[in-house]
Amino acid sequence: RQFYQRARRRKKLIGNFQNDLYDQCLQFYGQPPLENISLTEFETFAVERLKLLKTVENVGVSCGKSSEQYTKKLDAEISSLNFPHRGGISEYEKRRKDHISHFILRLAYCQTEDLRRWFIQQEMDLFRYRFNCLHSKHKTDFLHKNNLKYETVSAEEKKNLKDKLIASSYGLSGTKVEEHDVYKVPFQDALDLVRTRKVYLLAGNAYIPHHEIVTIVLNDFRTRLSKALAMTARSLPAVQSDERLQPLLSHLSHAYVGQDYSIQKNIGKISLEQIDALSGKSFPLCMRHLHKALRENHHLRHGGRMQYGLFLKGIGLTLEQALQFWRSEFVKGKVDADKFDKAYAYSVRHMFGKEGKRTDYTPYSCMKVILSNPPSQGDYHGCPFRHSDPELLKQKLQNYKVSPSGINQILELVKGMHYQLACQKYFELTHNVEDAGFSLNHPNQYFTESQKLLNGGRDIKKEVDMSQRSQENPASVTHPSQANSKQAHEEMGDLDSFFQDE
Amino acid sequence: MSTSDYDPACLPDLLPIYYRRLFPFSQYYRWLRYGGVSKNYFQNREFSFTLKYDIYVRYQSFTTQNELEKEMPKMVPYKIDIGAVYSHRPSQHNVVKSGTFQALEKELVFDIDMTDYDDVRRCCSAADICSKCWTLMTIAIRILDRALREDFGFHHLLWVYSGRRGVHCWVCDDAARKLSVAARAAVAEYLSLVKGGEETVRKVVLSDPIHPFINHSLSVVERYFQQYAIVDQDILGSKESVDKVLALLPEDILSFPVDEKDPMKQWDRLCDLVERKKVKAKKGGQYFDKEIMLQYCYPRLDVNVSKGVNHLLKSPFSVPMISLICEELERPRADEAEEDDMKDQENEQEAGERRRIRDYKRTSLAKYVKVFDRFLEAMARSRKGEMLKKSDLQKDF
Numbered sequence: 001r002q003f004y005q006r007a008r009r010r011k012k013l014i015g016n017f018q019n020d021l022y023d024q025c026l027q028f029y030g031q032p033p034l035e036n037i038s039l040t041e042f043e044t045f046a047v048e049r050l051k052l053l054k055t056v057e058n059v060g061v062s063c064g065k066s067s068e069q070y071t072k073k074l075d076a077e078i079s080s081l082n083f084p085h086r087g088g089i090s091e092y093e094k095r096r097k098d099h100i101s102h103f104i105l106r107l108a109y110c111q112t113e114d115l116r117r118w119f120i121q122q123e124m125d126l127f128r129y130r131f132n133c134l135h136s137k138h139k140t141d142f143l144h145k146n147n148l149k150y151e152t153v154s155a156e157e158k159k160n161l162k163d164k165l166i167a168s169s170y171g172l173s174g175t176k177v178e179e180h181d182v183y184k185v186p187f188q189d190a191l192d193l194v195r196t197r198k199v200y201l202l203a204g205n206a207y208i209p210h211h212e213i214v215t216i217v218l219n220d221f222r223t224r225l226s227k228a229l230a231m232t233a234r235s236l237p238a239v240q241s242d243e244r245l246q247p248l249l250s251h252l253s254h255a256y257v258g259q260d261y262s263i264q265k266n267i268g269k270i271s272l273e274q275i276d277a278l279s280g281k282s283f284p285l286c287m288r289h290l291h292k293a294l295r296e297n298h299h300l301r302h303g304g305r306m307q308y309g310l311f312l313k314g315i316g317l318t319l320e321q322a323l324q325f326w327r328s329e330f331v332k333g334k335v336d337a338d339k340f341d342k343a344y345a346y347s348v349r350h351m352f353g354k355e356g357k358r359t360d361y362t363p364y365s366c367m368k369v370i371l372s373n374p375p376s377q378g379d380y381h382g383c384p385f386r387h388s389d390p391e392l393l394k395q396k397l398q399n400y401k402v403s404p405s406g407i408n409q410i411l412e413l414v415k416g417m418h419y420q421l422a423c424q425k426y427f428e429l430t431h432n433v434e435d436a437g438f439s440l441n442h443p444n445q446y447f448t449e450s451q452k453l454l455n456g457g458r459d460i461k462k463e464v465d466m467s468q469r470s471q472e473n474p475a476s477v478t479h480p481s482q483a484n485s486k487q488a489h490e491e492m493g494d495l496d497s498f499f500q501d502e
Numbered sequence: 503m504s505t506s507d508y509d510p511a512c513l514p515d516l517l518p519i520y521y522r523r524l525f526p527f528s529q530y531y532r533w534l535r536y537g538g539v540s541k542n543y544f545q546n547r548e549f550s551f552t553l554k555y556d557i558y559v560r561y562q563s564f565t566t567q568n569e570l571e572k573e574m575p576k577m578v579p580y581k582i583d584i585g586a587v588y589s590h591r592p593s594q595h596n597v598v599k600s601g602t603f604q605a606l607e608k609e610l611v612f613d614i615d616m617t618d619y620d621d622v623r624r625c626c627s628a629a630d631i632c633s634k635c636w637t638l639m640t641i642a643i644r645i646l647d648r649a650l651r652e653d654f655g656f657h658h659l660l661w662v663y664s665g666r667r668g669v670h671c672w673v674c675d676d677a678a679r680k681l682s683v684a685a686r687a688a689v690a691e692y693l694s695l696v697k698g699g700e701e702t703v704r705k706v707v708l709s710d711p712i713h714p715f716i717n718h719s720l721s722v723v724e725r726y727f728q729q730y731a732i733v734d735q736d737i738l739g740s741k742e743s744v745d746k747v748l749a750l751l752p753e754d755i756l757s758f759p760v761d762e763k764d765p766m767k768q769w770d771r772l773c774d775l776v777e778r779k780k781v782k783a784k785k786g787g788q789y790f791d792k793e794i795m796l797q798y799c800y801p802r803l804d805v806n807v808s809k810g811v812n813h814l815l816k817s818p819f820s821v822p823m824i825s826l827i828c829e830e831l832e833r834p835r836a837d838e839a840e841e842d843d844m845k846d847q848e849n850e851q852e853a854g855e856r857r858r859i860r861d862y863k864r865t866s867l868a869k870y871v872k873v874f875d876r877f878l879e880a881m882a883r884s885r886k887g888e889m890l891k892k893s894d895l896q897k898d899f
Contacts, residue, residue: 167711187654188685195688197713204655204677 022095049101053122108252110233153182168200180210189219266316282450293380298333303381314363314444319352385419521575523861531567537885548585548592561592583814605812610673618802634734642801662818690808706796708789723799738765
């Protein structure tokens, strides 16, 4: 589409536009932006919005979306990001960024079903939060401005159904029914309310009181975004042929924004003898599973070697230790020492940045484990909560002595596709705590938090040698806390190597 | 319905007869064709068969009624499942470009299985059913049928005995067949009140405000509860079963009227205690008596069966009480004219049709096919109405 093909190094802005263009803090993203922006801004905006969406996801995952803390926590988190928040003054720049970044991410997230689903879910949650922040009058304004007309129920029908309406909707009183509109939509457009039985249904229609109108608007939002993504996917080949954009877009759809555990904090603090014990105590289920498979079969396929090998690097294994670890295990199987040195040692060194491109690989985040490279027969990698059959998962958890009620809680979370939450629950059950105290999104984070808990809140004792660290990892990335374009650019460069699986 | 008359050993002999002479192919085809409004609707439908020796084959599909009539007696399936209508012919799914073979539509289905009630019925367990616990199916059908029609606006529902231990509901409206996975799950959740597995004791929790759907359901349950639960299931009849009921009540209602011998009166006394507690309590938790009734009687559905567009479900007319029906077939009839057979030479197909109709009319299958016919008629009328509406709008005359 035009906008993307015109992205150029120079920034152009039409001054008077300011007043009309972004006068509302919330929008439906119906029209793509029509200006030119620099590549730098393109990248920065994209990364920042991704961070915003990941924040929305994380808060939703750590508090239930219908809980009170959810809104409060979102308030706290979003206000510190540089995006429109509660219609403050001089929000022009933020709104412009909001608009443009949304469209950029559409490009990155339109390509597969999984990506689309993720993107739509986070954008919907963000939209719902923002819509609910609006005053009632502004809500009505929004409907008008966006030409959203929903069928309302006649006064007479309202009177006839009044008692039923009050009995079906939370917080609805007789006066509210009389004074405000009640909307009538096909039940397929109000599934959230139907599923939880929080709405009155008659003859296939859902009767929605005004204060719940966000549901209908959200549904509209979802339908439009879904269609738009499908269209975007079709015009994607043209965009991807632009070689300035292609690498960025493919990185974005896999990007993990947050601590990436590439800096080895605890190098050499773990001895190989500890690994068996650690796997039961402090490894997340996926890594415990991989370790067990490795011990039993004396072998792991490529996907498993990558996922587990990088994790081990992340917890502090040195290259020498890693080589010894893998060799001793493989040699017990069908591989002799020679063959190991010829075929497998190379890939271990590769993981540590000592071969080939000599860029440092970073351990996989939960997102990456869950979304990419699903395991097939003979594989042990992936996320057990996502990729294991619930029956097998249940058996495994039983073998690991998780309580039956705990298993049920986990299975419920799995059913709702909250894989990381399920793992968090696994953490809580195996460490005997009520609340994990963190929002899980990286296997190495699981390990670190577990060790912290088991060591009484202290980090592993040995000091980290600063100079040694910077020598070993010339290409390592720092925590992307600033929305600085240079930083973002470097980040993108490293993410490049991040995903070059052989 | 005892299963003593059903001898699986006769299946190999009887099944071919069933498929040659009794299976209502034309009605079956008429059903799944849905008036031919959508192209290739029947051709793109997946069937799966369980054959002799438990061999299971998927992605079966047929192009015409004729093909169906020829193939089924040849393959002699022990069990037939119906799946979704796909984007391409299921039998050719392997040659279709990867990713493009998709399940598009299917009826909205519900499966009520008696084994899901094992924790609350005392007369039978597992695949056994008797007239006492069959009431649960009656309750389930009444509640779900009303809700699907009145709340969700569906019209064409086919309720079928699933052949062993429960019932299936096939919702065949256009709108139902087009529902997404999320919508099916939402409908199933809306209809679910009994939640929790082995680990959950109190499986029904009611709080204000009580949704109209729950009230409707309660009125059905209340109609049957006394006779079904107190008398037939005798849930207050032994210490063990009383304890199960007590486990659903708050601790302070442990003063159970043990002196009362008449179970009906016991139940009344229990409801009294709940009433008194309700008056005292400030908020919440005053519906214990209703919760108990629902836990013992309310329909338990498997959401997973309803959710999936591509989920395969046992077909109506798949292996009925076959020995009974085949016996009926073989009984000599004095009053039948034989000259029909003379006409066989003219047109094999027509003759086969006539024979088939005559045959199943002799058996108890007849009344079921009649019900099925009425169901198909209703759908045809509704389709006609839709088309008239459409052509009116387009001003065709």
